[in-house]
Amino acid sequence: TSTLDLDYSCANMVPTDYDTDLESAWSNLNLFSGGNDFSTETIERNRNIYYQKQLANQINSQVTQMISLLTSSLNIHLNIGQKSIINTSQSFVSLETISIQSLKDKLVKQVENAQFNIPSSFILNSTSNSSISLRSRVDPLASFGNFQNTNLSRSISLSIIDQNGNEVSFQANGNNSIKLIIPRDPNLVIPSMYLQTVTSINSTINNLLFNYHYINITSSLPISIHFEIHSLNTNLSYLFIYKFDQTPLLNSSINIIDGWTLFCPFNLTNDDIYRYFIDNQQTPGHQSLIFGIRELNSTEINNYCLNSSSINTSLPITSEPFNFTSNYELRIYTSGCYYLDENNNWKSDGLIVGSLTNHYETECLSTHLTSFAGGFIVLPEPINWSYVFANADFLKNKTIYLTIICISIAYIILMIFGRFKDRKDIEKLGVTPLPDNDKSDQYYYQIIVFTGQRANSGTQSKVHFILSSDNDETRVRTFSDPHRKIFQRSGIDSFIMSVPKKIH
The missing domain is CATH 1.10.1220 (Arc Repressor Mutant)
Structure with a gap:
């Protein structure tokens, strides 16, 4: 501090x-x-x-x-198979000399489980045929750059150095990428899961097939979305569907979804949590995601989740609402894979978030080597649209609806009043031709009258005047405007007067 x-x-x-x-x-x-x-x-x-x-x-x-x-x-002092390590609280640097042949399928381990897994096929732009050096580096905190999602990530890098001390260009194939593990800050505190009290929702009355949730996924760089669902009854099975930017619909006559999966008891991990993730290649260009969850009935469980050896790959579809028999807990977080360009800005081109990503590290798939970092944000509790729709009737929310109606009526009245005042202001800005102007007159004068700010400065009387000069004068003229009041306090009135000849 x-x-x-x-x-x-x-x-x-x-x-x-x-x-x-x-x-x-x-x-x-x-x-x-x-x-x-x-x-x-x-x-x-x-x-x-x-x-x-x-x-x-x-x-x-x-x-x-x-x-x-x-x-x-x-x-220059390291032979093949030798390694030198510099490990401080601010940075970890490892330098290892190996043969080019041993680079295939090479696993480069760093501190805190950070690692690079080199594929078996790649393109190495090196003139040397004997040895190269691998320089790996881990920094405890990734550079902020232009993206704040990396502020919980370590920064890791791997460079290939030839015998002359120059960095060598490395390129992997898209189908056989480099696998990276990027750790996060070990002091990161993961928020607890949000309890979803779905048993209180009567799906039959409201004709709801799924319990819907809405999440905002707007981001300047591509992100992956990770779902964790913990059922309070581990014997239950679920159908999970989702759709970007609109509500997914699935019944016997409609199939509007972007993806789906089944959560069966044999899929449960040791912590009794169902996990599903959408990689960062599917999310660009979308602002929101709505997903739905429903329990499978006993017939569907027998057909789809009886055992892992006979998995039914078809989609269970029904048009009958089904109430939840148990509540579940939910946690959603996003991750990402980013590399630092020459301008110290984070980019994500060519990087894919892997399925091994969890709370404490990000798995990335890349085709090149540079400095990398992982993104991580635990999203707030998603909006439960099913609960909103099930409790949106007027009788349950009289105060809310009456407040909204009163505010809307007040807004409309104020909007009409404001529009009326705007028109009056526009009228005040206009220039008024005097009613006694003659169409045959060829000369025109603009007269601007300023009314004072003191009390009783304005008048409602008709005001007559004569404009005179040393050698000439007009006849008696009258200030008048049939469309607005003139000579009001603090007012400015502008008139056009026509005369048959110049006034000298």
Whole structure:
């Protein structure tokens, strides 16, 4: 805390060259404003983040340069089969010299179960036919970059160095990818599962076939979605369906779903939890996901979940509502696989989240080598649409409906009143031709009258006037406007007067 406070103070103090360097980022308030928020608190907070990122990038660059120098020094002293390890609280670096032939199916293990599993087929752009060096690195905290989902992940990297100390390009096939395990912060606290009291919902009355849940999956980078379902009765089986951006529908006449699976007791893990995941190749371009769950009846259990040796791959379909006999618990989290590009921004091109991803590590499939990190967010409790629909009648929610109706009526009245006032304001802005203008007149004058702000400054009387000069004057003219009141307090009225000749 004291370090962050010191950084905050240093970032916001006036620099010594402020008067001479007017183009510096420190003085550019548009860079630190939160949109249109130019408050001192926002400016100082964003300025602190800006300079902390600059300092972090500078430190990361220095560490990378130092590791490159160490690699060059150690590389010439390591023979095939020898390894050198630097393990500190801030970084783990391993340098190992191997033959090119032994790179196939090579498992490179790091600290905290971080690892790279090299495939059997790949393209290695190296002129050497004898030996190469593997430099692996683990940092305790991934760079923030442009994506905050990596803030719980370790950063891991693997580089292949030739005998001259140069990095070698590595490319794997899409069907035979590099498998990575990226650990998370071991101090991460996983929220408990949310209890879904579905036994209180009468599906027969409300004609509901599934218990629906809605989740928001909007993200700037592709994410995978992981579902964990724990039934309070482990002997039950479930049908799970989902659809992106709309409600999935499944009965004897309608089949509108993007995917489905069956949860049978023989699928249960040691912790009695059903697990299902949607990889990051299916989620791009979608903002939401709605999934439905229902219990299988006894006939369906016998047909689909009796044993694991005779699995029925067809989809159980029914049009009959079925009430839940037991509640279940639910937890949903998202993950992702990202690599750091040359601009220190996280990208996900060509990376796939693997099925071994769990709370404490992310499995990634990649075709290239660089610095990687995994994303992780436990989503809040999803909206239970089935409960909403089952309890949406007026008699159960009189207060809510009456409040909404009253607010809507008040909003409509205020909107009509505001529109009426807008039209009056537009009328006040207009320029009024005097009613006694003659169409044959060829000269025009604009007269603007300002009415004072004091009490009783306005008048409802007809006001007549004569406009005179040294040599001429008009006849008696009248200020009048048939469409609006004129000469009101604090008002500005504009008129057009026509005359047959110039007034000199």
